[in-house]
Amino acid sequence: MYPAIFANLDLLVVGVASAGIAILGSVVYFNNKKSATSKAFLVFSLVTIVWGAFNYINYQTPSPQIVLWALRFHIFFAVWHAFSFYTLFHVFPEEEANFPKRYRYFVLPLVVITAILTLTPLIMVRLLNLAPAGEVSTAELGPGMALFGLVSGGLVLRGLYLFIRKFLKSQGNQRKQFRSVLTGTLISFALILTFNLVLPAGFDNVRFIPLGPLFIFPFVIFTFFAVSRYHLLNVKIVTTELFTFILTVVSLIEVITSKDLVIVIFRLSIFVLVLSFSILLIRSVISEVRAREELSKLSEQLADANDQLKKLDEAKSEFVSIASHQLRTPLTVIKGYISMITEGSFGKIPKQQQDPIEKIYASANRLIELVENLLSVSRIESGRMKFTFAPTNLAELAKSVVEEIRPVAENKKLAFTFKEPKEKVPELNLDGEKLRQVMMNLADNAVKYTPKGSVTVAVEVLQGQEGTHVTVPSVVFSVTDTGAGVGEAEQKALFQKFTRGEGGKLNTRGTGLGLYVGRMMVEAHHGSIWVTSPGVNKGSTIAFSVPLPTATDKAVLALKGMVG
Structure with missing residues (x-):
């Protein structure tokens, strides 16, 4: 009974070690598929599993023919095992592989030839003695065995030499990586020498020879940590790895404890499916974690970029403010002198000079308007816009605006009217000068972009209704014209900076700032x-509303009236 239990224990140990090697190799590869080191580590892991499987089979099979071929395939994969070990140390820890010509034209062909020879009688002629399960069978070795030993041993020694040379040149974090791999290598070599050489040769104990994958496992674990550079030690990834590893071990135990052949085949299929599922699950978790890390980095980059944009915007606003202040003074002086010239303060103006001077005066006015708008935008965006609130009647403000604009409208032969409110408009606590500026801009735009027809200015008190532009009791100022109109798509963006309707695009004198400034002042x-x-x-109506005062506002207005 003891040998059977031991055989099952062998299978359990080999299976667990192989599953662990497969999972770790896949994790490293899926973490960075483009890395030459990740690819080399995956290949080494897979070759280790296959090599270990044939190593186990040749100790547990009663058929001489199967044992012979198991031994040959064991040696066959031992060649590739040594070659993958050499390749891993050759590329470690680089992202890209840079193989010399001798690797491609000498080492690789030599490995292929040696591997092929291991499957022929030149390496292993025939089986001399079939040992009981768990013990070593004896085979007649061919003349090619020396080539196998020379190539395999040479690859391992060459790999160690390259690794030690890199280790001595390494510094900082890279040296920690090399130290991790060196630790795993020493542990694995110590286990292999102890259980595959010392015990069989000195104590005639061969029971541990089938456990090859277990002895390689420490090297795989330490190399895994080194290759991953500690980036895979995310709690979620580690938890997933432990969970899938436990599932794989449980599935393997189910296989080992099965007695019926059909059940063994069924549970073995389940084991393979669980192992495949585990690898795919880990791959999915790694992709998710990396996506979140990249998203976090992008968020940080966006936050930094946003801070830079804010600084640039503040610098731009400061520049605009300074430049506008510098421009306003000379423009005001120019306007003043032109006004004095047109009034005849410096003598009578010849008729041929009147039209050019009027054009200069109009251009100076437009420049002053532009400068004022730029200053307003700068103050608004920097939070320096100052408001002087006082009891003001919007209807009276509107009348003054109408009277100021009327000459321009009549000059264009437009019907320009003011619609009196049906009920008395109460005084509101507001900045009359700011809102008068908004009214002037709206009325001036209506006249400017209406080639013929009418412009109507109105002030009214509305109680407000849900689902409309006015939802609370408010005083509403509106300008209705029969001019250029506004398309549905433009209506949503009309009050943004540097946005102009179709009429504004035809009339190039506008700046696209007036309505934006108006919106900010109304809000x-x-x-x-x-x-x-x-x-x-088809014409348009543009309007703004100011809420009627609440009980608190009325008390403040009354108090101001008493003080005044």
């Missing part, structure tokens, strides 16, 4: 501004 009064239009060339 500072807790109001809203909007535009409605049936379509292009």
Whole structure:
């Protein structure tokens, strides 16, 4: 009974070690598929598993023919095992492989030839003695065995030489990686020498020879940590690795404890499926973790870029503010002198000079308007816009605006009217100068972009209704024209910076800042501004609302009236 238990224990140990090697090799590869080191480590892991499987089979099979071929394939994969070991140490820890010509034209062909010879009688002629399960069978060795030993041993020694040379040149974190691999190598070599050489040769104990994958396992573990560079030690990944490893071990135990051949085949299939599922699950978790890490890095980069943009925007606003202040003074002086010239303060102007001077005056006004808008934008964006609130009647403000704009409208032969409110408009606590600027801009735009027809300015009190532009009791100022109109797509963006409707694009004098400044000033009064239009060339209505005062606001207004 003891040998059977021991045989099952052998299978369990080999199976667990092989599953662990497969999982670790896959984890490293899926973490960085493009890395030459990751590829070499995966190949080494897979070759180790196959080599270990044939090593186990030749000690557990009663058929002489199977044992002979198992021994040959064991030696066959031993050649590739040594070659993958050499290749891993050759590329470690680089991302890209740089093989010399002798590797391609000498080492690789020599390995292929030696591997092929291991499957022929030149290496192993025939089986001399079939030993009981768990013991070593004896085979007649051919003349090619010396070549096998020379090539395999040479590859391992050459790999160790390359590794030690790199280790001595390494520094910092890279040296820690080499130290990790060196530790695993020493442990594995110590186990192999002890259980595959000392015990069989000195004590005639061959029971541990089938456990080859177990002896390689320490090297795989330490190399895994070195290759991954500690990036795979994420809690989620480690948890997944432990979970899948436990599932694989449980599935393997089920196989070992099965007695019926059909059940063994069925549970062995389950074991293979579980192992494949484990590798795919780990691959998925690694992809998810890496995606989150990349997303986190992108978020940090976006935050840094956003901070830089804010600094640039602040610098731009500061520059605009300084430049506008410097421009406003000379422009005001120019406007003043031109105004004095047109009034005749410096003598009568010849008729042929009147039209050019009027054009200069109009251009100076437009420049001053542009500078004022730029200054307003700069103050708004930097939070330096100052408001002077005082009891003000919007209807009276609107009348003054209408009277100021009327000459321009009449000059274009437009019907320009003011629609009186049906009920008395109460005084509101607001900055009259700021809102008058908004009214002037809206009325001036209506006249400017209406070639013929009418422009109507109105002020009214609305109680507000849900689902409309006015949802609370408010005073509403509106300008309705029969001019260029506004398309549905433009209506949503009309109050953004440097945005102009179709009429504005035809009239190149606009800057695209007036409505944006108006929106910011209205919103500072807790109001809203909007535009409605049936379509292009069908006229439009642009309006803004200011909420009626609450009980608290009325008390403040009354107190100011008493103080005044």
